[in-house]
Amino acid sequence: MAELNQDSGKKSKKGRTKKDGGKVDLTAMVDLAFLLITFFMLTTSLNKPQAMDVAMPDKNVETDKQTDVDVDEHRSVTLVLGSDDKLIWYQGDVKKPLQGPTVVDYSKDGLRAVLIKMKQTVPQQAGGKDMIVVIRPSEKSVTRNIVDALDEMKIVDVKRYMISNRIMNDEVELLKKDNLYND
Known part of the structure; x- marks a missing residue:
């Protein structure tokens, strides 16, 4: 378990050990932190790459044959x-x-x-x-x-x-x- 121990381990002047400052159990806080991290990782969307669609010619067409397409010069x-x-x-x-x-x-x-x-x-x-x-x-x-x-x-x-x-x-x-x- 995760705990917070504040005991310094020093002895007082009279030879007695100091009183324990108490222990705090941090297990619940660690669990909560991991739950929050998991939640934000799953709900956040990453930037999607932006790509432009370009129609490319079919690879099965022979590239040796150059065919010219007549297009209206006004267009x-x-x-x-x-x-x-x-x-x-x-x-x-x-x-x-x-x-x-x-x-x-x-x-x-x-x-x-x-x-x-x-x-x-x-x-x-x-x-x-x-x-x-x-x-x-x-x-x-x-x-x-x-x-x-x-x-x-x-x-x-x-x-x-x-x-x-x-x-x-x-x-x-x-x-x-x-x-x-x-x-």
């Missing part, structure tokens, strides 16, 4: 991620863009403002269909840029977006022209 907005935490966006085809190419950053006044504006204008241009965003990271972009772009997709509530592993030569030339293809 597609392409984000080409460059260096220095900047990106270039354009609407439509890279050779004849409907809008852009324009250099922006990942701030709320940069990429977020572009996505909000395009989310409103694309359905008007595309006959009511929603916007498709293609994210194309370059060799000079960092993983943080992809995460920032995906965060903006979630914040703006873009329903259709994809990460492309293929960047075109024309897009690399755009990055080089705007000095966004640096080490």
